[in-house]
Amino acid sequence: MTATMPDPSSSARRHLRAEVLAYAGYTPGEQATGCVKLNTNECAWPPSPKVREVLRGVADDTMRLYPDPRANRLREVAAGVFGVPSRDWILAGNGSDDCLTVLYRSVLKTADRVAVPWPTYGLYDDLATLQGAEIVHVDFRQAPHTWHLPTVLARQNSKLVLVANPNNPSATLVPVDDLRRLADQLDGLLVIDEAYVDFALSENPEASVLPHLAAHPNLVVLRTFSKSYSLAGGRLGLLFAAPALISAFMKVKDSYNVNALTQAIGIAALEDRDQFNANMRRTVAERARLETALSAFGWTWPKSTANFLLCEVGERAGDLCRELKERGYLVRWWNRPGLSTKLRITVGRPEDTDALVGHLRALGC
Ligand SMILES: Cc1ncc(COP(=O)(O)O)c(C=O)c1O
DSSP: OOOOOOOTTSGGGGGSOHHHHHOOOOOOOOOOSSSEEOSSOOOSSOOOHHHHHHHHTOOHHHHHSOOOTTOHHHHHHHHHHHTOSSGGGEEEESSHHHHHHHHHHHHOOTTOEEEEEESOOTHHHHHHHHHTOEEEEEEOEEOSSOEEOOGGGGGSOOSEEEEESSOTTTOOOOOHHHHHHHHHHOSSEEEEEOTTHHHHHTTOTTOOSGGGGGGOTTEEEEEESSSTTSOTTTOOEEEEOOHHHHHHHHHHSOTTOSOHHHHHHHHHHHHOHHHHHHHHHHHHHHHHHHHHHHHTTTOBOOOOOSSEEEEEOOTTHHHHHHHHHHTTEEOBOOOSTTTTTEEEEEOOOHHHHHHHHHHHHHTTO
C-alpha cells in the first residue's frame, strides 16, 4: 500500500515569517513563448552582436571558476560609459530588481515607511511587504499630457522614496530639477529608477539625474540592461550612489550575485555604442508610427518618453487584452482602480505594430 504523503501546507509553515505567509507573491508580466510580446517592455531589437561573440567564445574556466564577486571590470567600464568618477560609485546586480532587494534589506526594518508616487512599478510594494515595512502611495497629479510628482511625497516620514523616471506604467518623465528638490527636502534616501531613461535621453539629454549624483549624498540611481541594452534574459542592473553607500550595499548583496557570463556580455553591450544608439533611434521612430496608428482609434495617452504607451481605451480594456492574447499578441492590463480602462503597449518592431493594429481593427476598434 502507498504511504500517505504528509500535507505540505501543514505544520512546517509555522516556522516561516508572518510577512512571507501573508504575502501573495509578485505577479510578473506573462513570459510566454510563441507570441508577440508587447507586455513587459523589452527592447524590440537584438542586443549587440558582440554579446553573441562573447557567448560563443566562453572558455571552460569561465564556468568552472567563480565569477569576480565585485564585478570590477564591468563596473570600471560602466563608470566610463555612465560618467561617474570611478567603479566605487557602482554596485552591479542580478537585474535592477536585485539592486532593489539589496537596497530594501540595507535600509528598512519592520514598520519603516517607503513612499512612492502611484501608480508605479509594483515590485516596490512587494519588497516592502516582505521586509515588514509600510508602503505609502501618494497619487501622481495626472494631467492629460503628463503626470506630475505629488508635492507631499517629501513629507511622508519615509526612509526610502522611490520614483521610476520615466515612470512605469505611464512612460511620463519628471523634470530633473523636481527630483533634485525632492532629494534636498528628504530625510531619507531618494531612489530614482531610470530603467527607461535611455529612451528619454535619446530625445532629451537632460532627462537623467545621474550627472547630479555627487551633489546629493542621499541619491541612488538605478539602471537596467533589460530594456535599452536588450538583455532582459541576461539579468543585469546597476545601482549608482556615493561610495559611502556602495560599500555598505556591497556587504548586503549575495557574494556572487552577477554570474560570469552576464559580467562579460554586460561589458560587450556597454562597449558597442553603435548598436545601442541604433536601437534607441529605431525604438523612438517606431513609437511615433505606433502613436500615429493608435490615434486613429481615438485612444489617448500621456506623452511617452519610454518604449511603451499607456493607452486610455475605455471599458473594453480587459476584454481587448484577452482577445489580443487569443490572437497571439500580449499587452498589459491591470484590474486596478485608475488603470482598468487602460492598456500598456510596448513598442515592437514595425511588423509587430502593423499586425497589432490590424488585429485591433478586426476587433472593432
Ligand atoms: C521601473 C522598472 N524598474 C525595474 C524593472 C526591472 O528591471 P530588471 O529586469 O533589471 O530587474 C522594471 C521592469 O519592468 C521596471 O519597469
